[in-house]
Each structure stands twice: as structure tokens, then as C-alpha cells.
Amino acid sequence: MSLRCSQKSVVGFAALGVFGLLAFTANRDSPKEATEVGQIHQAMMDSASNPQGVLPTRSKVWPVHDMKRPQPSMVEPGTTGTGSTPGTAPSDATVLLGPGSGMGAWDHDRWTVGADGVMQVKSGTGDVRSKDSFGDCQLHIEWMIPADRDCNGQGGCNSGVFFLDKYEVQILGSNPNQTYPDGQAGAMYAQYPPLVNPCRPNGEWNEYDIIFTSPRFNEDGSLKSPGTATVIFNGVVVQNHSTFMGVTSHGSKATYKKHSPEGQIRLQDHGDPISFANIWVRPLQPKTLAW
Numbered sequence: 001m002s003l004r005c006s007q008k009s010v011v012g013f014a015a016l017g018v019f020g021l022l023a024f025t026a027n028r029d030s031p032k033e034a035t036e037v038g039q040i041h042q043a044m045m046d047s048a049s050n051p052q053g054v055l056p057t058r059s060k061v062w063p064v065h066d067m068k069r070p071q072p073s074m075v076e077p078g079t080t081g082t083g084s085t086p087g088t089a090p091s092d093a094t095v096l097l098g099p100g101s102g103m104g105a106w107d108h109d110r111w112t113v114g115a116d117g118v119m120q121v122k123s124g125t126g127d128v129r130s131k132d133s134f135g136d137c138q139l140h141i142e143w144m145i146p147a148d149r150d151c152n153g154q155g156g157c158n159s160g161v162f163f164l165d166k167y168e169v170q171i172l173g174s175n176p177n178q179t180y181p182d183g184q185a186g187a188m189y190a191q192y193p194p195l196v197n198p199c200r201p202n203g204e205w206n207e208y209d210i211i212f213t214s215p216r217f218n219e220d221g222s223l224k225s226p227g228t229a230t231v232i233f234n235g236v237v238v239q240n241h242s243t244f245m246g247v248t249s250h251g252s253k254a255t256y257k258k259h260s261p262e263g264q265i266r267l268q269d270h271g272d273p274i275s276f277a278n279i280w281v282r283p284l285q286p287k288t289l290a291w
């Protein structure tokens, strides 16, 4: 083989290599592929999985396994509560009630609270509301019915946690306790019963983890997307992305009326000495894309 021929071969192989690299790069980031991903993204934006239309505007199509994507923030997890001992909050949560917190996060201090972070309803003093407002969020709350309390339907062992001061997830001594099912512990009150009843006996701590999404409204006041809640009760799913029919009401059909997507967390004084511990909130950002 002559030197000239050899040089031609090297140039040829180099050209093929460059061409292959260009073809590979073009294939990875081709406008066609980006368009397809963009269409999928748009479908997500429009789909029922994103009824609020609150996904961020896509500024970049992330290739699969792109190391340049922002890493998720590190969070120190809290401890899990048990029937006899409340847990603790994760490091990035807004703590509404915990050891040493007092009633500082709430709009009045007429309920009793100990240094251990256990708060109890003082009957007749009124509901308490968080000073801060929250919208889409994860809420954790632990509650206990006194061991000697007699629960009789909706009487004796009743409270509730409200989102935006309006949407109630029922708190009720329910082990055992016969009442209307959409008023049992874990119910979206007067709307949906819990799927099952994992309530612990009186004298033991129960816990809810609730993922709440605020309703959204159009400019003209019509409903754009309803509020939803997923409720995990003592580790058991009792509401699976259930849809609020409207603002919680008693004995009447719930309806919506336009309001802010943020509001206070409210705990109900229903006249019963329910105890609370380890209450925290984590505001949730809009969903992030898979691409």
C-alpha cells in the first residue's frame, strides 16, 4: 500500500468517524425527537394528571440520565411515630407543633400545650388556625382520643383538620364507633368515607399524612380544577387522590366558590378533648417533568 493510499484511508476513516459522530449527535438531539418529547410534555400539561395546569414551562428537554439535571435537595427525614410515641418532623418542614413549640404557630393560645409538644383541645374556646397560609402541601398530624373517652357516633371524640380553612379531613375516635361512613376518621367529611378503617384504640396515637392540592378557579369564578386529597392513615391509604366536591358542609351538598389557592390550616374544637402532636407542613412545588 502506498503512502498516498494510506493517507487517503486515514482521511476516509476520519471522515466516516466525524460523519458518524454528527449522525449520533443529531439522532440524540434531533428536532424530531425534541418535538416528540415536547408533544408528550404538552399532553401531560393538558391531561387529567395535571388538572391545574401548573407544570412549569419547559425550558429544556432533559435527555435520559442527564447528569447536568439539578440534584434533589437533601432532606433529613424525621422519625416515625408509634401508637405510644409521636414522631418528629423532616428537616425541611414547617413545624406547627412539636416539642417546645408552644402555640406560637397558631392564632390563639386558649388550647393547652405542654413542653413535650402535646396540644389538647380546650372545649368551647374555638377552632385554632395556623398563622401562616398554605396551598398545595404535604401535611402530617398525629392525634389521640383520651383512653377513657366514650365515642358515640359523632359525639364525644370529634375534631377535624381543614385545608384552606375550608376542606375537612375528619378526625374521630373510630375504634370502634358506628356512625355515618362519610363521617368516620379519614373521611373527606360528608363526601367520601375512608376506604378502610385503620384507627387505633383510644389512648393510642394515630397519624395522618395528607397530600393536598388546592382547587383552581378561572377568572370568571368557574371551577378550573377541584381540590384533591390523598390520605395515608397509620400507614394505610384511605383516600386515593379523592376529589373534593366543594367546600366542606354538614348535611348539605358541597359547592365551590372562588377563593385563593392558599389559606390557613384549621383544627376543629368540636367540644372534645382531642390531643395533637407532631404537626408539620411541606409546601409542594409543581410537578417536575420526567424528561
Ligand code: MG
Pocket: 158, 159, 160, 170, 171, 189, 268, 270
Ligand atoms: Mg369533625
